[in-house]
Amino acid sequence: MKNSKSIASDEQIIQDLLPRKFKTSGRIWVSLLIAICLVGIYAYYRQLRYGLAVTNMRDYVSWGIYISNFVFFVAISLVGSLITAVFRLAGVKWGAPLTRIAEMIAVAAIIFASIIIIVDMGSPERFYNLFIYGRIQSPIIWDVIVITTYFFISILLLYYPLLPDIKILLRFKEKSGPGLHKFYSFLGSFWTGSHKQYLLSKKAIYALCVAIIPVAFTIHTVTSWLFATTYRPGWDSTNFGAYFIAGAFLVGAGSVVVAMYIFRTWYHLEKYITPDHFDKMGRVLVLLCLLYLYFNVNEFLTPFFKMKESEAGYLNDMFSGSFAPVFWFAIFTGILLPIIILLFKQGRKPLPMFIVGIMVVVGAWFKRYLIVTPTLLHPFMPMHDVPEMYHHYFPSWEEWAITSGSLAGAMLIITLLCRIFPIVPIQETINEHHETAK
Amino acid sequence: MNKENNSRRDFLLTGLLAAGAGLGAVAGCHSKKDPFEAAADGTVKPSGKKVKLLSVDGEVIEVDEAFLKPVPHLPAITNSEARIGIPGKKFVMVIDLSRCKNLKKCQAACNHAHDLNPGENWIKVNPMQAAEHTAPYWEPTTCMHCDEPPCVKVCPVDATFKREDGIVLIDSDRCIGCRFCMAACPYSTRVFNWGAPEISEELASQPYSCETSIPQKKGTVGKCDFCADMTRMGMLPHCVSACPNGVFFYGDLNEDSVTNGAETFRFSDLMRDKGGYRLMEDLGTKPSVYYLPAVSRNFPFESGIENDKKQNK
Amino acid sequence: MKLLNKILFGSLSAIFLLSGYDGFSQAPDKGSLSVAINYFNDNNKIPYVLVRVKTKVNGKFKTVPGIPLKLFLNKDSAGLLIGKVVTNESGEATSFIPPSLKKEWSATIKHSFHASFMGNTKYDSTSADLTVGKAKILIDTVGRSVVATVLELKDTSWTPVKGVDVMLAVKRLGADLNINETATFATDSTGKASGDFKRDTIPGDLKGNITLVAKVVDNDQFGNLSIEKTVHWGSKFVSKANDFNERTLFATRAKAPVWLLFIALGIIIAVWTVLILLVQNILRIKKLGQEA
Numbered sequence A: 001m002k003n004s005k006s007i008a009s010d011e012q013i014i015q016d017l018l019p020r021k022f023k024t025s026g027r028i029w030v031s032l033l034i035a036i037c038l039v040g041i042y043a044y045y046r047q048l049r050y051g052l053a054v055t056n057m058r059d060y061v062s063w064g065i066y067i068s069n070f071v072f073f074v075a076i077s078l079v080g081s082l083i084t085a086v087f088r089l090a091g092v093k094w095g096a097p098l099t100r101i102a103e104m105i106a107v108a109a110i111i112f113a114s115i116i117i118i119v120d121m122g123s124p125e126r127f128y129n130l131f132i133y134g135r136i137q138s139p140i141i142w143d144v145i146v147i148t149t150y151f152f153i154s155i156l157l158l159y160y161p162l163l164p165d166i167k168i169l170l171r172f173k174e175k176s177g178p179g180l181h182k183f184y185s186f187l188g189s190f191w192t193g194s195h196k197q198y199l200l201s202k203k204a205i206y207a208l209c210v211a212i213i214p215v216a217f218t219i220h221t222v223t224s225w226l227f228a229t230t231y232r233p234g235w236d237s238t239n240f241g242a243y244f245i246a247g248a249f250l251v252g253a254g255s256v257v258v259a260m261y262i263f264r265t266w267y268h269l270e271k272y273i274t275p276d277h278f279d280k281m282g283r284v285l286v287l288l289c290l291l292y293l294y295f296n297v298n299e300f301l302t303p304f305f306k307m308k309e310s311e312a313g314y315l316n317d318m319f320s321g322s323f324a325p326v327f328w329f330a331i332f333t334g335i336l337l338p339i340i341i342l343l344f345k346q347g348r349k350p351l352p353m354f355i356v357g358i359m360v361v362v363g364a365w366f367k368r369y370l371i372v373t374p375t376l377l378h379p380f381m382p383m384h385d386v387p388e389m390y391h392h393y394f395p396s397w398e399e400w401a402i403t404s405g406s407l408a409g410a411m412l413i414i415t416l417l418c419r420i421f422p423i424v425p426i427q428e429t430i431n432e433h434h435e436t437a438k
Numbered sequence B: 001m002n003k004e005n006n007s008r009r010d011f012l013l014t015g016l017l018a019a020g021a022g023l024g025a026v027a028g029c030h031s032k033k034d035p036f037e038a039a040a041d042g043t044v045k046p047s048g049k050k051v052k053l054l055s056v057d058g059e060v061i062e063v064d065e066a067f068l069k070p071v072p073h074l075p076a077i078t079n080s081e082a083r084i085g086i087p088g089k090k091f092v093m094v095i096d097l098s099r100c101k102n103l104k105k106c107q108a109a110c111n112h113a114h115d116l117n118p119g120e121n122w123i124k125v126n127p128m129q130a131a132e133h134t135a136p137y138w139e140p141t142t143c144m145h146c147d148e149p150p151c152v153k154v155c156p157v158d159a160t161f162k163r164e165d166g167i168v169l170i171d172s173d174r175c176i177g178c179r180f181c182m183a184a185c186p187y188s189t190r191v192f193n194w195g196a197p198e199i200s201e202e203l204a205s206q207p208y209s210c211e212t213s214i215p216q217k218k219g220t221v222g223k224c225d226f227c228a229d230m231t232r233m234g235m236l237p238h239c240v241s242a243c244p245n246g247v248f249f250y251g252d253l254n255e256d257s258v259t260n261g262a263e264t265f266r267f268s269d270l271m272r273d274k275g276g277y278r279l280m281e282d283l284g285t286k287p288s289v290y291y292l293p294a295v296s297r298n299f300p301f302e303s304g305i306e307n308d309k310k311q312n313k
Numbered sequence C: 001m002k003l004l005n006k007i008l009f010g011s012l013s014a015i016f017l018l019s020g021y022d023g024f025s026q027a028p029d030k031g032s033l034s035v036a037i038n039y040f041n042d043n044n045k046i047p048y049v050l051v052r053v054k055t056k057v058n059g060k061f062k063t064v065p066g067i068p069l070k071l072f073l074n075k076d077s078a079g080l081l082i083g084k085v086v087t088n089e090s091g092e093a094t095s096f097i098p099p100s101l102k103k104e105w106s107a108t109i110k111h112s113f114h115a116s117f118m119g120n121t122k123y124d125s126t127s128a129d130l131t132v133g134k135a136k137i138l139i140d141t142v143g144r145s146v147v148a149t150v151l152e153l154k155d156t157s158w159t160p161v162k163g164v165d166v167m168l169a170v171k172r173l174g175a176d177l178n179i180n181e182t183a184t185f186a187t188d189s190t191g192k193a194s195g196d197f198k199r200d201t202i203p204g205d206l207k208g209n210i211t212l213v214a215k216v217v218d219n220d221q222f223g224n225l226s227i228e229k230t231v232h233w234g235s236k237f238v239s240k241a242n243d244f245n246e247r248t249l250f251a252t253r254a255k256a257p258v259w260l261l262f263i264a265l266g267i268i269i270a271v272w273t274v275l276i277l278l279v280q281n282i283l284r285i286k287k288l289g290q291e292a
Helices: A004-017 A024-054 A065-077 A079-089 A096-120 A139-159 A162-170 A173-188 A195-228 A240-267 A275-306 A309-319 A324-343 A350-376 A397-420 A426-437 B003-025 B035-040 B079-084 B105-113 B150-154 B180-184 B228-232 B238-242 B267-274 B301-308 C002-019 C021-025 C099-107 C258-291
Strands: B050-054 B060-064 B091-096 B124-128 B137-141 B160-162 B168-170 B248-252 B257-259 B264-266 B289-292 C033-042 C046-057 C060-063 C068-073 C081-086 C092-096 C110-117 C126-133 C135-142 C145-154 C157-160 C165-172 C175-178 C192-196 C210-219 C223-231
Touching: A004 A426, A024 A397, A065 A079, A065 A096, A065 A139, A065 A195, A065 A240, A065 A350, A065 A397, A079 A096, A079 A139, A079 A195, A079 A240, A096 A139, A096 A240, A096 A275, A096 A397, A096 A426, A139 A162, A139 A195, A139 C258, A162 A173, A162 A426, A195 A240, A195 A350, A195 B180, A195 C258, A240 A275, A240 A324, A240 A350, A275 A309, A275 A324, A275 A350, A309 A324, A309 A350, A324 A350, B050 C046, B050 C099, B091 B257, B091 B267, B105 B124, B105 B238, B124 B301, B137 B301, B150 B160, B150 B180, B238 B248, B257 B267, B257 C165, B257 C175, B264 B267, B264 C175, B267 B289, C033 C110, C033 C126, C046 C068, C046 C110, C068 C099, C081 C092, C135 C210, C135 C223, C145 C165, C145 C210, C165 C192
Parallel strands: B091 B289, C033 C223
Antiparallel strands: B050 B060, B091 B248, B124 B137, B160 B168, B248 B257, B257 B264, C033 C046, C046 C060, C046 C092, C068 C081, C068 C110, C110 C126, C135 C145, C145 C157, C145 C192, C165 C175, C165 C210, C210 C223
8 A cells, every 4th residue: 555655756756767858968969979970970981982991900900999899899788787687686686776777788889789890891791691601610600699699688688677667658648759658658558567467577587687697798708709719819818708708897887887977967866876876886896896907917917927929029019018008008097096996985976986987988998909909910920021001000080980989879879768768767766665665 | 436435535635635725825844734634524615616636647636626725714613613622632832941032923923813902912921030049031921721720710601611622712702801810810811802902893893713812802801822723724823833943832742742843842752851840830720831941041031131122111 | 844944934024024014115125026936746646836935124034925926837938827826924825737737747757837926016026947857755664664765757767766855754733753863864776765663652543543754845856745654653542531521610611510519509599499488478468468
């Protein structure tokens, strides 16, 4: 039985959490993202027309920031499984308001991971060859399979918990407008909230949470194998799978923190995403930072200790050579400084957390760049009998534009998703509210 | 006289002619593919048009026109034939480092024969020096045509493949341009067509052949193909015949013989007497290209430095 | 051997020439060409003539493609035209002997060939001659040695020739492997040249057959003659373990390793079964909602 007070507060919660139309600032933000995407699309048009020659990738650095960006997106997408599945299975209650943000980020990232891999292809018009002639021996095919699977699971994991919220959304036809209302009815008009339905849905969510963890581990491990199955010094590492997963959890958690802060301020969700949430995410983040630091030490210390001839080139380049500024920037900004900041309680307040989140994400992006490029510039054979420009790599404007476009596109998807769906699950918040009220 | 016998005789005779014509067109006195075999295995198909010729004894003989055409106009090999290769063969190359002075004639011949984009080289001649106090030498590298090719392992669409005769080829009509093979190749032998190759439209519109690797296409990978088309005709790869110093030897491991056009050796003799080795044996790729060490050199290392500056500043 | 080197050099310089062709065609002075005629006769069957055209650039000979030449038998007259040819990319052109020359061909024991170039904007006209005697080469084996006999036609009878260098070899891919360390063998007064076969374990075909070849290369009197004989001296070809048809990581998609297929399909089927069940679950929820 609900009393009148809790009904009022339920309505309050609903009012607080319903998706809202964009205000001016929102419109500016969306147009900005669209503008960046359009520049990216123009750059891609040029790439289609003139070939990958418009990039600065050449025979030695045959993978550039596209692949770095792909790895980055795959890494970020892992957060969905972390916040939703790991927290849920571990019985972490406080994570509930963050699950939808995490899932939205995951879906957006995985979409752009697949897009960027097509962008990187020299003959994208032959993409269908992957399905006609697909060869199970190739790690790329493993990646294609596992990305498809992960995308599908992520969509399901976004969809199932949405059903109760859609029932609420359907009550506000006026507010959402006829178009969105139709869309909502299409998605979940059948949800009555009956006990039977609830049980089926609960079971399904549980099954998804169990299923997504191995798939998530696989997607990032397989991505790491794209590198680790080659002979290249710097990639030829048995540590790579675990190293990638640790890094992915870190950047995913960082991006959730950033998103939390932005949505919180933008939509005035201070009541629902509290400093306590930030504090707890801060603890999670510091743990992940330490884990990633451990894998980094593992990845670099042993080859550094031996300094094998084949590996010396790229190691020196990273530690003290031309990549040193980026390398140390990534290590300090992405791992060490966050650890120091987050160890203090003051550092786990919303604003410092937001800054740390950005540091982690930016550091992680450059870390991906360092995983791909320095290794390729230090092959076994000397770089010889090739044009001068093959000896270096700095991305062309087309590459930057396409990469920025993809990042903007991912943010655009997140923005649009939060325009359509509640950022914080409404029904779950109400339930929790009732439980605490008791 | 039965008919079969007649046609067999015809084969023998005309085959000889085809071989003669091919000989004239290309090299001279390399021994050529067994003409009877060439006709019998169907690589040359009779056109039905007969041409009359004079034999050495002054007799007039009728010969099918197809057997008289220059060799490059042999019927095209289908894609599935090109993917299997020539049964019973195992092609190998031997590169004698003691003879190389970085003339890069191999490279020029290769680039010309495959119409490569300017700046792209399938053959690279690297200055190598193992350590500070060891002597530098020139090391030409081609595709190693590994027996356990890492590039083929990672190809997602079977666009690059290993043939029965040991040659690794690329199907540019299928390649999606993911460049995983380039990352996988430890010998950095693969070359990518980043833009549209600068070739004539006529050439570009030709159907692609895996064995000739012509024409190269935008957004696909290319590499040394051991001149599989030449090999099928019983001729030597372009780099082999182009080298004036006889650095490159080519042959069939199953015949235990390699040649540079002027000299022919038993492969096993060369390996034994000159200490042949392969590059990066520890990776387990099992290359088909063998090297003879740069001992008792024909030229000092310095003789190749000037020529190297044209491409490497 | 000499010829081999020449050819090697020739095909090489063709490439060189093509790259530097422009600069050289702009030269105001006409170049002079040197034309060489070679006569070939394989297995004593069908003779043919090969013409090679070169020019001297900066002190080095380079082959010249695209040169039209007329070939004549015996003398420079239209009546005895063998054919009109144009040199190919390697600066070479070949021609067989047409039946129209049957009478003249049979009439003499020596043949002269004449090649003439009319001259064009770049090169002066030039011509070349070659006279070869009718000869044939025979091959035989005695025990484990190879015997080649060179005979020339004198009047109406085949007589042995002394002092001709003969190459005795085993046919290999793209080359001839000498039967022992000696490069060539000279014929004695009986026209015979013989050499011991010392390539004992050389691989032959499935039955151990190898093809021996005897060659006279670039001889002043007889041109190029060659003959082949198949003998049983090789070791039997044993097809080496070839993993082309095996299931390996580097085989084609149809030949993926069983363990890989098993694991991959196992995982895919397991995961997608769960996912399909979950989609079905949505339908069940939907049905429940529509019933209510």
